[in-house]
Amino acid sequence: MTRTIKLAVIPGDGIGPEVIEQANRVLDAVLEGSDVRLERTEFKLGAERFLETGETLPANEQAAIAGHDAILFGAVGGVPGDPRLKAANIERGLLLKLRFDFDHYANVRPCTLFPGVTSTLANPGAVDFLVVREGTEGPYAGNGGSMRSGTPHEVATEVSVNTAYGVERVVRYAFETAQARPRKRLTWVHKTNVLVHAGAIWQRVVETVAAEYPEIAVDYMHVDAATIFMVQDPARFDVVVTDNLFGDILTDLAGAIGGGIGLAASGNINPDRTFPSMFEPVHGSAPDIAGQQKADPTAAILSASIMLDHLGLTSEANRVRDAVRADLAVRGASPRQTAQIGDAVIAQLQASAAGA
Amino acid sequence: MTRTIKLAVIPGDGIGPEVIEQANRVLDAVLEGSDVRLERTEFKLGAERFLETGETLPANEQAAIAGHDAILFGAVGGVPGDPRLKAANIERGLLLKLRFDFDHYANVRPCTLFPGVTSTLANPGAVDFLVVREGTEGPYAGNGGSMRSGTPHEVATEVSVNTAYGVERVVRYAFETAQARPRKRLTWVHKTNVLVHAGAIWQRVVETVAAEYPEIAVDYMHVDAATIFMVQDPARFDVVVTDNLFGDILTDLAGAIGGGIGLAASGNINPDRTFPSMFEPVHGSAPDIAGQQKADPTAAILSASIMLDHLGLTSEANRVRDAVRADLAVRGASPRQTAQIGDAVIAQLQASAAGA
Ligand SMILES: CC(C)[C@H](C(=O)O)[C@@H](O)C(=O)O
Ligand SMILES: CC(C)[C@H](C(=O)O)[C@@H](O)C(=O)O
Numbered sequence: 198m199t200r201t202i203k204l205a206v207i208p209g210d211g212i213g214p215e216v217i218e219q220a221n222r223v224l225d226a227v228l229e230g231s232d233v234r235l236e237r238t239e240f241k242l243g244a245e246r247f248l249e250t251g252e253t254l255p256a257n258e259q260a261a262i263a264g265h266d267a268i269l270f271g272a273v274g275g276v277p278g279d280p281r282l283k284a285a286n287i288e289r290g291l292l293l294k295l296r297f298d299f300d301h302y303a304n305v306r307p308c309t310l311f312p313g314v315t316s317t318l319a320n321p322g323a324v325d326f327l328v329v330r331e332g333t334e335g336p337y338a339g340n341g342g343s344m345r346s347g348t349p350h351e352v353a354t355e356v357s358v359n360t361a362y363g364v365e366r367v368v369r370y371a372f373e374t375a376q377a378r379p380r381k382r383l384t385w386v387h388k389t390n391v392l393v394h395a396g397a398i399w400q401r402v403v404e405t406v407a408a409e410y411p412e413i414a415v416d417y418m419h420v421d422a423a424t425i426f427m428v429q430d431p432a433r434f435d436v437v438v439t440d441n442l443f444g445d446i447l448t449d450l451a452g453a454i455g456g457g458i459g460l461a462a463s464g465n466i467n468p469d470r471t472f473p474s475m476f477e478p479v480h481g482s483a484p485d486i487a488g489q490q491k492a493d494p495t496a497a498i499l500s501a502s503i504m505l506d507h508l509g510l511t512s513e514a515n516r517v518r519d520a521v522r523a524d525l526a527v528r529g530a531s532p533r534q535t536a537q538i539g540d541a542v543i544a545q546l547q548a549s550a551a552g553a
Numbered sequence: 554m555t556r557t558i559k560l561a562v563i564p565g566d567g568i569g570p571e572v573i574e575q576a577n578r579v580l581d582a583v584l585e586g587s588d589v590r591l592e593r594t595e596f597k598l599g600a601e602r603f604l605e606t607g608e609t610l611p612a613n614e615q616a617a618i619a620g621h622d623a624i625l626f627g628a629v630g631g632v633p634g635d636p637r638l639k640a641a642n643i644e645r646g647l648l649l650k651l652r653f654d655f656d657h658y659a660n661v662r663p664c665t666l667f668p669g670v671t672s673t674l675a676n677p678g679a680v681d682f683l684v685v686r687e688g689t690e691g692p693y694a695g696n697g698g699s700m701r702s703g704t705p706h707e708v709a710t711e712v713s714v715n716t717a718y719g720v721e722r723v724v725r726y727a728f729e730t731a732q733a734r735p736r737k738r739l740t741w742v743h744k745t746n747v748l749v750h751a752g753a754i755w756q757r758v759v760e761t762v763a764a765e766y767p768e769i770a771v772d773y774m775h776v777d778a779a780t781i782f783m784v785q786d787p788a789r790f791d792v793v794v795t796d797n798l799f800g801d802i803l804t805d806l807a808g809a810i811g812g813g814i815g816l817a818a819s820g821n822i823n824p825d826r827t828f829p830s831m832f833e834p835v836h837g838s839a840p841d842i843a844g845q846q847k848a849d850p851t852a853a854i855l856s857a858s859i860m861l862d863h864l865g866l867t868s869e870a871n872r873v874r875d876a877v878r879a880d881l882a883v884r885g886a887s888p889r890q891t892a893q894i895g896d897a898v899i900a901q902l903q904a905s906a907a908g909a
Contacts, residue, residue: 421805
């Protein structure tokens, strides 16, 4: 019996289409000969679309995307400082809107330093952790405003909104994730000594949920201290759970120490499956190198592997990860083109299939 | 004619007293034979004081501190998780209260990788930048609250408050600082694509002030990207200006890549001199190693050198920095006791004085 998976593809801007093309090729290769069929719909959204039509995310397209089983997302954003995009805010109007409206409350971002990959750290050790970043509230809530804008008396606010409902579900997800990993460690990160109200709700929730997971070793770090540990001893982390903004910051840092942002994958997960989850490389649209086959599609390919996991295709997900791992181990320092990296990962997939 | 400087000393908790003792010895050594006299008043404040008397910062002591020319601050905070300190919040009630009430709006934190010091990065390059962190508003404003606390319906908020007045004065300070440095670069860091209101006020202010400093090359980075650059190419930074929370995070990271938090100094500066400025190592009280002469007093000593700068004692400030630099160059890897490092810096001071 054939299983059909409806996949919404949003390649986006800049290097987005190039890296997504390779992720799609790898998906086709790993599913070849299986009973799983991908039925893709492409949505042209992002800065380019906005410049052409003035639209960011029309309601009917959002509804159409919602009808899919998963979303593969490249990257969005135009050339920095483009005055025509000033009023647009593609990030809030498209990327964050999808995360919020589709209730992607668990933004998972693994950080593994694969063999053969050079870290920016002198002594990284065995880096293999996963950040679970809250995805639907906190400082990203979009609350806030400005009065007397543009005058010397302007006051601008940003309100971080944190709910027991929102914090508990992501903390629970993080504990479940830690429970399924061999090291069974969970580090929660906040700034409880300064952000006392948000910090208190996080602390209460973590302590309450922790009581249900006696096997998990829990520790706490202030976000500033967490950046120190991340560059001095990243091997100490297993699962990290934190709020939306701290997670944004820590996962870019994690990307850098895990071999660069070209390898950093993510899943914007709705664990309740009330809306499709969305899988995207952590990197941006990098318009400066777009269209030149210079981008590394590995982050997009690894994001596709997280998607396979989410869809229950665990052995396919592992095969993709193993192929990437095998490619990275022999990759060396000489740069390859975007499509060449896709070719190499597919060759590794085929070699392992032939060997199996 | 003798100049008397009234110095308020707050050694604080944990390793605070040990490192401040060495900073004071170095101050005495560098001022020996000069016409500058330090008149010190010690204030016993911090977690230990709170546990003894229930007081955090009595109004009369705050008023007494305000009557000094400068404050030398060690570190405050008890053993993490001590239930007796739960209600206290020494950080907000003492450290942040001093920063806010004394209008320390320019929190300056240099990051220099001195010769002989090992960075956690494989290829750090020539690291020599300075972060100017806003010190009196933003997410640290202390606005926010919680309703239905401790119930499943709790909502907790934190309000970042940003004013044109507050942003402009620190941005102006950062431009002045950049103007006085040879590389004349200023990087401002925020998260304008998500925190659109606070981001807009920062952007407007930076653009307005930049027009007055045509020699300064200005660039912008999102805070998440800034962490990547900081571990991949820290040498690109000269002066960085950012808000209170982003500055907190970035300066711990900077400390780690600049040879460790044991070397990271800071000045909480009130450039208008309406209240005394305060000089403190970036590190915390580290109760786990307190009283064992294990702490590195270098951050405290370098903080004292920033104080000398602020007091107009530039050549003394430079002599202290040169002595630290000379000591670090020969320090080697074998650990020394807190007082031994003080001894060594003083010996370098004396050697340079004899050689001069
Ligand atoms: C583009 C931006 C809105 C986004 C974020 O801040 O979440 C990005 O930095 C990320 O980490 O996915
Ligand atoms: C102790 C804490 C309140 C403080 C801060 O967050 O500012 C510290 O981390 C620092 O950087 O000086």
